[in-house]
Amino acid sequence: MMAKKPPKPAPRRIFQERLKITALPLYFEGFLLVKRSEHQEYKHYWTELRGTTLFFYNDKKSTIYVDKLEIIDLTCLTEQNSTDNNCAKFTLVLPKEEVQLKTENTESGEEWRGFILTVTELSVPEDVSLLPGQVIRLHEVLEREKKRRIETEQLPSTSPEKEGEPSEDYVDVLNPMPAMPRIKHYKVSNVGKNYTIELEKPVTLPNLFSVIDYFMKETRGNLRPFIYSTDGNFETEGLPVTTLK
Incomplete structure (x- = not known):
């Protein structure tokens, strides 16, 4: 499986x-x-x-x-x-x-x-x-x-004399993208009165505030909650660049 x-x-x-x-x-x-x-x-x-x-x-x-x-x-x-x-x-x-x-x-x-x-x-x-x-x-x-x-x-064109012929080569430009926020999804399950973050080694905490605090501390503030504004726009500034395992 x-x-x-x-x-x-x-x-x-x-x-x-x-x-x-x-x-x-x-x-x-x-x-x-x-x-x-x-x-x-x-x-x-x-x-x-x-x-x-x-x-x-x-x-x-x-x-x-x-x-x-x-x-x-x-x-x-x-x-x-x-x-x-x-x-x-x-x-x-x-x-x-x-x-x-x-x-x-x-x-x-x-x-x-x-x-x-x-x-x-x-x-x-x-x-x-x-x-x-x-x-x-x-x-x-x-x-x-x-x-x-x-x-x-x-x-x-790098090969004008071969124009029209099929080619297996790529003619492309790769511009390194500037560092940008990455969004990662982590599954948090409600188990009884606690919440479990499903990582390779699951972490169980008493409430959602503790879950957020855990992410902030473990990544030294690099991983923060995703914010969805009330006007329907996605707020991405300051979003995660660090992942948890």
């Missing part, structure tokens, strides 16, 4: 190596089961969405991708009924093939669907069932992808 806990991101050293190889900004990552048109069965990959390309790795620690899929010309994304209520299945319909994807749980499936549609349609889908912080991430990725495409279009 597949794990239901959100996967941890790849270590920073591996992230930097992949960044050099792909030369594309990372928008989302996680485990995916993938079945391409030439395959009879699903293959399990650690997958990164960089720009409008899915890069597939044998595991989370691999620095070299074993396959990739360009999805900029995505025709549609169709959801499929799954016999397993704990996972999500959908199909990417592309001009030359259809690719079936299966996620480890329904929440990650909704995230993958949201990020894929955001970068291919250049708009945040309205029908995704995500938390406010996750929706903010979609809007951030949308702005980054729009900027990336504008900068790419402004680049002069």
Whole structure:
């Protein structure tokens, strides 16, 4: 049975190596089961969405991708009924093939669907069932992808004599994004009269004020509660950059 806990991101050293190889900004990552048109069965990959390309790795620690899929010309994304209520299945319909994807749980499936549609349609889908912080991430990725495409279009062609020929190389610009707030979600369960933060080592506290105080102290003030203003705007200033385990 597949794990239901959100996967941890790849270590920073591996992230930097992949960044050099792909030369594309990372928008989302996680485990995916993938079945391409030439395959009879699903293959399990650690997958990164960089720009409008899915890069597939044998595991989370691999620095070299074993396959990739360009999805900029995505025709549609169709959801499929799954016999397993704990996972999500959908199909990417592309001009030359259809690719079936299966996620480890329904929440990650909704995230993958949201990020894929955001970068291919250049708009945040309205029908995704995500938390406010996750929706903010979609809007951030949308702005980054729009900027990336504008900068790419402004680049002069490096091989004018090969214009019109298909190419497997990327002509892209990677601008390091300035440090920005990150929003992390932590599950807090009400157990009797106490509250339990579901970490690798669960922490039980007597009330919600103690929960907030715990996050503030453990991260030295770097992790703070998400604030949603009454006028419907998301307040992101000063949000978390530190995670708990």
